[in-house]
Amino acid sequence: xxxVEQDPGxxxxxxxxTVAFNCTYSNSASQSFFWYRQDCRKEPKLLxxxxxxxxxxxxxxxxxxxxxxxxSLLIRDSKLSDSATYLCVVRPSGSARQLTFGSGTxxxxxx
Amino acid sequence: SQTIHQWPATLVQPVxxxxxxxxxxxxxxxxxxxxYRQAAGRGLQLLFYSVGIGQISSEVPQNLSAxxxxxRQFILSSKxxxxxxxxxxxxxxxxxxxxxxxxxxxPGTRLTVL
Numbered sequence: 007x008x009x010v011e012q013d014p015g016x017x018x019x020x021x022x023x024t025v026a027f028n029c030t031y032s033n034s035a036s037q038s039f040f041w042y043r044q045d046c047r048k049e050p051k052l053l054x055x056x057x058x059x060x061x062x063x064x065x066x067x068x069x070x071x072x073x074x075x076x077x078s079l080l081i082r083d084s085k086l087s088d089s090a091t092y093l094c095v096v097r098p099s100g101s102a103r104q105l106t107f108g109s110g111t112x113x114x115x116x117x
Numbered sequence: 118s119q120t121i122h123q124w125p126a127t128l129v130q131p132v133x134x135x136x137x138x139x140x141x142x143x144x145x146x147x148x149x150x151x152x153y154r155q156a157a158g159r160g161l162q163l164l165f166y167s168v169g170i171g172q173i174s175s176e177v178p179q180n181l182s183a184x185x186x187x188x189r190q191f192i193l194s195s196k197x198x199x200x201x202x203x204x205x206x207x208x209x210x211x212x213x214x215x216x217x218x219x220x221x222x223x224p225g226t227r228l229t230v231l
Contacts, residue, residue, distance in 0.1 A: 049207055049222035050161070093161075104151065104176075105211075105220055109160035 007032055010108035012094050018114045023084045027111045029077040029094030038097035039070055041079050043090045044110065050093055053079075084115045119144040121223030123208050129229045136181075136195040138226050140208030143189070150191040151209040151220075152183055161207070167191060168213075203230045 012029045019025050031039075039056035054061065056068040056077055067080040077094055094108035120143040130136060142148060152164040163176045165183035173183050180199060184192045191208055205227050211220040 047205075047227075049225050051222070052219045104163050104166055107161040 008108075009033060009106045010094055010096050012108040012111050014109060014111060016112040016114055018116060019084055020116050021084055021086060023115075024080065024082045025084055025113060026081075027079045027092055027094075027113075029079075029108055031075050031077070031094075031096045031106075033096070033098050033106075034072075034075060035099040036075075036096045037099040039068075039077050040095040040097075040105070041066075041068060041077075042093040042095055042107070044093055045090050050107075053092070081113075084113075086115050086117060089113055089115045118219075119148070119210050119212075119221040121208055121210055121221055123206075123223035123226055125226060126224065127227045127229075129231060130198050131231055132200055133197050136193070136198050136202070136228070138193040138206055138208075138228075140191040140193075140223055141189055142191075142210045145189075145210060145212055147188055148210040148212055150185060151211070152191065152193050153207040153209060155205040155207065157204070165193070198230045200230050203228055 010031050017025055041053040042050040043053045044050040054063050054066055054068055056070045058070055060069040065082045069078045081088055091110040091112045093110045096106045122141045124139055150167045153161045154164055155161050165173055165175055167173050167185045170185055170188055181195050205225050207225045208223040209220050212218045
């Protein structure tokens with residue numbers, strides 16, 4: 007089983023749609039959670055951290071369910087510029103060495 | 118925030134040739150440094166990480182090596198490239214303090230081995 011699993015997509019949605027991505031992680035001791043965004047042929051960049059109580063940043067909402075080891079990202083009112091690959095990222099507890107990246111979910115927002 | 122510099126941006130090398138990719142970091146001191154590889158259409162694979170000068174941990178057996186001669190310099194090398202070494206190589210830096218500190222990535226080097 008992969009440490010971080012995501013639906014690879016692709017998700018093709020019209021502008022203005024709401025889209026949700028899901029992610030599961032295997033290490034129950036994981037400590038920190040993130041969503042990164044990667045544009046085509048570019049480096050990943052932090053989109054938002056995911057906190058236990060859930061958090062929102064504009065059109066983006068992230069939620070964490072520790073009991074189910076599940077993370078989600080909701081994008082409302084999709085824009086063309088939201089087209090990218092979204093990476094679910096988990097930091098194991100006590101690990102100084104690395105973040106564990108999911109393979110990513112590809113989103114294309116269509117005009 | 119941190120700035121990561123990588124060069125070259127693109128590289129085409131024949132099989133069996135040597136490799137040296139360099140990464141330098143600005144805006145932080147004593148960071149954890151990482152080398153990742155991303156094959157076409159695939160996720161990020163951690164190759165090496167370093168918690169300090171001269172300290173290198175390898176995540177996967179391979180014909181690559183890494184070195185950290187200075188606090189903010191991280192080098193990825195190979196003596197003889199294989200076809201399977203082709204990919205997008207990303208250097209990353211992360212401050213040690215805090216659980217939610219951001220990991221910053223460099224712009225990457227796109228390597229094609231022919």
